[in-house]
Amino acid sequence: MYALVDCNNFYASCERVFNPNLRHQPIAILSNNDGCVIARSDEAKAVGLPMGAPIFKWESFCKAHNIKVFSSNYPLYGDMSSRVMRILEQFTPDVEIYSIDEAFLQFKGFENYNLEAYGGQIRTRILKWTGIPTCVGVAPTKALSKVANKIARKFPKETKGVYVIASETSRIKALKWIKIEDVWGIGRGLQKRLKAKGCHTAYDFTQLSDDWVRQTFSITEWKLKKDLEGVSKITLDEPTTKRAIATTRSFEYTYSDIDNIKERISTFATSCAEKLRKQNSSCHMIIVMLSSDRHKKDLEQHKVSTVVSFPFPTDSSLLISTQAVNAVKSIYKKGIKYKRVGVIVTGLVPTDNFQLDLFHKEDPKHKPLMSAIDVINRKYKGNKIKLGNQDLERTWKMRQERLSPRYTTNINDIIVVK
Template sequence: MYALVDCNNFYASCERVFNPNLRHKPIAILSNNDGCVISRSDEAKALKLPMGAPIFKWEGFCKLNNIQIFSSNYPLYGDMSTRVMKILEQFTPDVEVYSIDEAFLEFKGFDNYDFQDYGNQMRQRILKWTGIPTCVGVAPTKTLSKVANKIARKFPNETKGVYVIDSEEKRIKALKWIKIEDVWGIGRSLQKRLKAKGCKTAFDFTQLTDDWVRKSFSIVEWRLKKDLEGISKIKLDEVKTKRAIATTRSFEYTYSNIDDIKERISTFATSCAEKLRKQGSSCHMIYVSLSSDKHKKELEQHRGSRIISLSYPTDSSLIISSKAVLAGASIFKKGIKYKRAGVVVMGLVSTNNYQLQMFDNENPKHKPLMRTIDNLNAKYTNYKIKLANQDLKRTWKMRQERLTPRYTTNINDIIFVK
C-alpha cells in the first residue's frame, strides 16, 4: 500500500502555527518580491481570490474582504516541512518527499494494518507536534493514493481527513468521481487527446485498451493507466544526483550599476557551488544569464547569456564565482535596468572520480578551504563566511514588506512566553 500525505494550505498553516489569531481568517501568501498570490487559506479561496493574482491589482479586494497578506517566509516553511517529513519517517522507512508540503509513503510488510487508523495516527501526531493540518490518502498504488488524498481533502467531514481505497468498489467509485484533468500526471496536451477519445473521468481512461495506449502514447501513460487500475507500476523515486544546478532570482529593485550586478551574480554562483559540494559533484561549465524587467515596456529591454567552459571540473566557490562574474560583466549593457539574473552549473561529474589534467588543475588549497567554510556555515547557519564581493548583510535581496518572524530558524525571532 501507498499513502500520500499532503499539508493543507501549507504556507498559510505555517503562519497560523505561530499566530493563532489567524485561524479561520482569510490568508494570502505572496511570491518573491511580493509579486503575486501563491498560497491561499480555504477562507481566501471561498472569497474567490484567484491563485497567481498580482497583488498590486488585488490589494483593494483584499482590504475590502479583510484578507491578511504575508510575504513568503521560506526559512520558516522549509524548517516546518523538514519537521513534518521527519515525523512521517517514524511510520515507515520508505518516504519520498515529493514537494515542500507532500510526501509519498510505501508500506512494505504492513499486510494486517488498519490503514484508516494508521492514517489518523499520522494526522494527529503531525498536528500535535507541529500544528500543521494534513490529509492522508491510502491506496494500492501511488496514483490511486493521490486520488484518495483528493477525496479526503474534498470531503473532510465524511473522511475526517483520511481516505483509504482498499476495495475494488471504492477504486471504481473514486475513478468515476475524479475528472480526467485532475488526475496526477495528466497534463494539458494529454487531457485534450484523451477527451477527444471520450475520456471525461479517470475511469474512462482505464477502459481504453493497453495496446491503444501504448501505440498512441508512451510507456509513461501506460504505467499511469495500470496504476489507476490498481496494478502498481510507478514506484517511489530514489534520491538522484542532479545533472545541473541553478540559482535564478529576481532582484528586489532594478539594477543599472555593474557593481550591484556583480554582487548578485557572485552570490548566485556561490550558492550553486555550495549545492555542488553538498551532493559531491564538480562542474565543467557555467551558464550566466541577465535580463531586464519585461513588464516595464517603456524601458529599453535587454536579455543576454553566456556559457563559460572550464579546463578542469571544480566545486570551488572562488573559481565559480570569479568566472560567473566575468561572464556577467560581458553581458552587461550600460543604461539598462536589470531585474533578474541566473547562474547554472552544468557538465557535472563526481568530485571523487574524474579525469585529471596534466598541466591545468584546481589549486589544491581550495578543497580544504571549502570544507572549512561549509562546516562553519553549517554550524552557524546564517552564512557567517562569504566572499568579499558579496553583500555581508543579506544573501537574498527580495522585497518582503509583509514578512513575519523566522520563529524556528533565527534565535532572535523565538517567541517569548510571558
C-alpha cells in the first residue's frame, strides 16, 4: 500500500504556525521579487483571488477583502518541510519526497495494520510537532493514493483528513468522482485528447483499452492507467543525480550596464559549479541566458541564449565562471534593460569516471583549490570566499517587502516568550 501525505496550504500554514492571528484569515504568498501570487489559503480562494495574479494589479482587491499578503519566506518553508519529512520517516523507511509539501510513503509488511488509524497517527504527530495540518490518502498504488488524498482534502469532516481506498468498490467510486483534469500526471494537452475520446473522469480513462493507450500515447500513460486500475506500475523514485543544474534569477531592478550583469553571471556560474561538486559531477557545456523585462512592452525586448562547450568535463568555478562571463559579453546588447539572467550546466558526467582527452585536460591545481574553498565556505557559511570578479560585499537579494521573520533559521528572528 502507498500513502500520499500532503500539507494543507503549506506556505500559508507555515506563516500561521508562528502567527496564530492569521488563522482563518485569507492569506496570499508571492513569487520571487513579490511578483505574483503562487500560493493561497482556502479563505483567499473563497473570495476569488486567482493563482498567478500580479500583485500590482490586485493590490486594491487584497485590501478590500483583508487578504494578508506575504513575500516568499523560503528559508522558513524549507526548514518546516524538512521537519515534516523527518517525521514521516518515523512511520516507514520508504519515503519519496515528491515536493516541498508532499511525500509518498510505501507500507511494506503493514498487512495487519489499520492504515486509516495509522494515517490518523501521522496527521496527529505532524500537527502536534510542527503545527502543520495535513491530509493522508492511502491506496494500493501511487496514482490511487493521489486520488484518495484529494478526497480526504475535499471532505475533511467526513474523512477526518484520512481516506483509504481498500476495496474495488471504493476504487471505482473514487475514480468516477474525480475529473480527468484533476488526475495526477494528466496535463492540459493530454486531457484535451482524452476528452475528445469521451473521457471526462478517471474511471472513463481506465475503460480505454491498454493497446490503444500505448499506441496513441506512451508507456507513461499506460503505467498511469494501470495504476488507476489498482495494478502498481509507478514505483517510488530512487534518489538520482541531476542531469542539469540551473541558477536563474530575476533582478530586483532592470540593469543595462554590462559590468553589473557580468558580476551576476559570475555569481550564478559559481553557484552551479558548487552544486556540481556537491553531487560529484562535472559538466561538458554551459548555457547562458539573458532576457529583458517582457512585462514592459514599451521598451525594446531582447531574449537570447548561447551554449559554450568545454574540451573536457569540469567542475571548476574558475573555468565555468570565466566562460559564462565571456558568453554573456558576446550576447549582451547595449541599451537594453535586462531583467533576468541564468546559467545552466549540462552534459553532466561523474567527476571520477569520464572519458579523458589526449590533448586537453584541466589544470590539476583547480581540484584541491575548489575543495579547499568548499570546506571553508561550508564551515563559515555565507560564501566567505568568492572569485575576484564577484562583488565581495553583495549577496543575491530579492525584493521582499512583505517578508515575515525567519523564525526557525535565524537566531535574530526567533520568537521571544515574555
